[in-house]
Amino acid sequence: MTAPRRVIASAVDRLGRAFTIDDLVAEVRALAPSVGIATVYRAVAAMEAAHAVERVGTRDESALYVRCTADGHHHHLVCTGCGLVAHATCPLDDVPPLHGTEGFVVTAHELTLYGLCAGCATEVSPASELPRS
């Protein structure tokens, strides 16, 4: 609607990849230096509520977002090399219930996959530390 929101939306498009609020603020300010941080937070919250963007995790203690490119239930592939985030279909739909779930009614789940994207996998750098489990 308003000018700042338009700038923020186009900055999200320009970035393409996953971004933190700081990344986005930097991109936004390249176009409109007067935009405040609070406004960026509010715009991202609004976009998240409108499913235009989704939170995919955390990097260095600050939230990571991506533009929504898929509808419905899906998960994320996070490249630990470059931060690229891709979408993946849910692998659990066709799977029998887990061991250890006796009496437990599962209503939701979160799955995040870490690894290297095609680009980063061909490079030889083994130094990366994101994942757990």
Add this chain to the structure above:
Amino acid sequence: MTAPRRVIASAVDRLGRAFTIDDLVAEVRALAPSVGIATVYRAVAAMEAAHAVERVGTRDESALYVRCTADGHHHHLVCTGCGLVAHATCPLDDVPPLHGTEGFVVTAHELTLYGLCAGCATEVSPASELPRS
């Protein structure tokens, strides 16, 4: 080793369930009121490094921990009713690679399952809001 660490370890045992640092501080101070918050943070960090405890997620923006009861690769069932956390074997080991992973080398993953434990499932309360996806 030291007295505060012993108190903290036994407080973790007493709690049994998943806990935030605040929960743990309250339990610890019931036994030893003089223990500082920083000490609890440090002790939990040490226990996590020693695999005596693991971080299983977030509740109200603060970290959730459970005592480690299983070795190796596993996942967590979080009851959105009472906060109980159980361990589950990994359902992905027997599953074909996901769609959408072309060229992506998956090296790690995180999975958390949300739902209601046997106790909470028998109660009728439908009000709970934790999960996403």
Add this chain to the structure above:
DNA sequence: AGCACAAGTGATAATCATTCTCACTATGGA
């Protein structure tokens, strides 16, 4: 076009979990 109201904005202060600093103390080996 003119107007009033609602929503959005920007700066700054506040909040809250977590971490750091620093002076002090307990621990465990020699």
Add this chain to the structure above:
DNA sequence: TCCATAGTGAGAATGATTATCACTTGTGCT
């Protein structure tokens, strides 16, 4: 026993996120 080292506690510092507040912009109505 004595000392180096790790642990401790209080409070300050940090850093991401949110709230506040006065002001502006956009919208719908006339």
